Amino acid sequence: xxxxxxxxxxxxxxxxxxxxxxxxxxxxxxxxxxxxxxxxxxxxxxxxxxxxxxxxxxxxxxxxxxxxxxxxxxxxxxxxxxxxxxxxxxxxxxxxxxxxxxxxxxxxxxxxxxxxxxxxxxxxxxxxxxxxxxxxxxxxxxxxxxxxxxxxxxxxxxxxxxxxxxxxxxxxxxxxxxxxxxxxxxxxxxxxxxxxxxxxxx
Amino acid sequence: xxxxxxxxxxxxxxxxxxxxxxxxxxxxxxxxxxxxxxxxxxxxxxxxxxxxxxxxxxxxxxxxxxxxxxxxxxxxxxxxxxxxxxxxxxxxxxxxxxxxxxxxxxxxxxxxxxxxxxxxxxxxxxxxxxxxxxxxxxxxxxxxxxxxxxxxxxxxxxxxxxxxxxxxxxxxxxxxxxxxxxxxxxxxxxxxxxxxxxxxxx
Numbered sequence: 001x002x003x004x005x006x007x008x009x010x011x012x013x014x015x016x017x018x019x020x021x022x023x024x025x026x027x028x029x030x031x032x033x034x035x036x037x038x039x040x041x042x043x044x045x046x047x048x049x050x051x052x053x054x055x056x057x058x059x060x061x062x063x064x065x066x067x068x069x070x071x072x073x074x075x076x077x078x079x080x081x082x083x084x085x086x087x088x089x090x091x092x093x094x095x096x097x098x099x100x101x102x103x104x105x106x107x108x109x110x111x112x113x114x115x116x117x118x119x120x121x122x123x124x125x126x127x128x129x130x131x132x133x134x135x136x137x138x139x140x141x142x143x144x145x146x147x148x149x150x151x152x153x154x155x156x157x158x159x160x161x162x163x164x165x166x167x168x169x170x171x172x173x174x175x176x177x178x179x180x181x182x183x184x185x186x187x188x189x190x191x192x193x194x195x196x197x198x199x200x201x202x
Numbered sequence: 203x204x205x206x207x208x209x210x211x212x213x214x215x216x217x218x219x220x221x222x223x224x225x226x227x228x229x230x231x232x233x234x235x236x237x238x239x240x241x242x243x244x245x246x247x248x249x250x251x252x253x254x255x256x257x258x259x260x261x262x263x264x265x266x267x268x269x270x271x272x273x274x275x276x277x278x279x280x281x282x283x284x285x286x287x288x289x290x291x292x293x294x295x296x297x298x299x300x301x302x303x304x305x306x307x308x309x310x311x312x313x314x315x316x317x318x319x320x321x322x323x324x325x326x327x328x329x330x331x332x333x334x335x336x337x338x339x340x341x342x343x344x345x346x347x348x349x350x351x352x353x354x355x356x357x358x359x360x361x362x363x364x365x366x367x368x369x370x371x372x373x374x375x376x377x378x379x380x381x382x383x384x385x386x387x388x389x390x391x392x393x394x395x396x397x398x399x400x401x402x403x404x
Binding site: 012014016018019020021022024025043045046047048050052075077079080081083086087116117118120122124125126127129130150151152153155182184186187188191192193 | 214216218220221222223224226227245247248249250252254277279281282283285288289318319320322324326327328329331332352353354355357384386388389390393394395
């Protein structure tokens with residue numbers, strides 16, 4: 001605990017990338033090599049990878065890692081948690097001075113990968129947290145992503161780029177008046193039993 | 203929203219099991235076949251599996267699925283979220299009448315599998331949530347599991363059975379005075395870069 005809640009605007013994402021393949025080490029290394037991570041702090045161990053920095057770059061890098069792994073055609077899962085305002089977070093302020101130009105957007109914006117996703121939003125320290133959650137679910141239904149209910153989560157189906165745009169907006173909108181927000185997500189692409197739908201049906 | 207917060211004591215766990223192997227379908231089916239799930243509600247889709255029922259059986263089943271998958275020797279990751287008191291949860295009350303005899307304990311208690319784990323506890327709707335989290339981290343340090351700090355999470359290293367005992371106790375202790383609790387976790391076993399330590403060093 002180096003700081004009080006909400007005193008840093010640094011965003012973090014701790015995630016586990018799981019290619020369901022004997023070549024999982026190669027696929028992870030390939031994805032990491034394809035992604036420009038020069039604007040974020042990062043650390044990988046045997047359980048997960050942590051990316052920290054400005055919100056725009058954290059989402060840009062996590063999206064790009066997933067897309068580059070998924071374009072191999074293998075079944076890929078990614079589970080993680082985005083976080084801002086954690087009282088236990090320590091600063092990496094040098095990364096907060098970067099410009100707002102996302103380094104991986106040009107490489108990823110044309111990748112037409114479909115995925116299924118389940119996410120859950122946790123506005124912390126607030127008695128009105130359920131209102132904040134429902135506001136964002138309602139907003140999500142206005143996007144091009146297919147939104148449905150799941151136990152303990154909201155399910156999203158669509159293009160990976162649209163899903164990440166939605167997740168980033170939900171996170172950004174919630175943090176406007178909640179100082180400590182976490183958001184969990186699990187993405188699945190190229191599943192042999194995949195139900196990912198491109199066309200919104202409702 | 204079928205009920206108010208905290209009116210059901212049903213526990214749920216939504217998780218994704220990821221064997222890093224071409225044989226991932228076989229390994230998942232093998233693990234599910236080995237586990238007795240007759241005391242829980244369950245549903246699987248292309249993104250995740252959801253288990254719901256009494257706390258003792260939900261933890262028993264999730265632990266057994268991970269252990270049976272890991273005993274294949276393949277690199278296995280499991281990420282998920284335990285939850286209780288979710289206002290959006292709908293009841294499956296028939297499963298709440300089961301006895302407290304865990305059906306998979308005899309099969310799993312002797313499996314000496316090591317793993318690394320990162321978990322995060324989210325007591326929702328409470329301004330004093332950080333106190334609740336720190337209470338449980340402090341308590342965790344008194345167990346046989348190696349506990350260390352990680353960004354946005356607490357890292358656990360040790361035997362899978364000890365890790366699940368710890369997670370279940372943390373969840374159980376927190377729910378005693380918080381009506382809506384979620385707890386995320388990622389487990390990794392048989393990683394080629396594994397750092398799992400059996401012996402507690404601090």
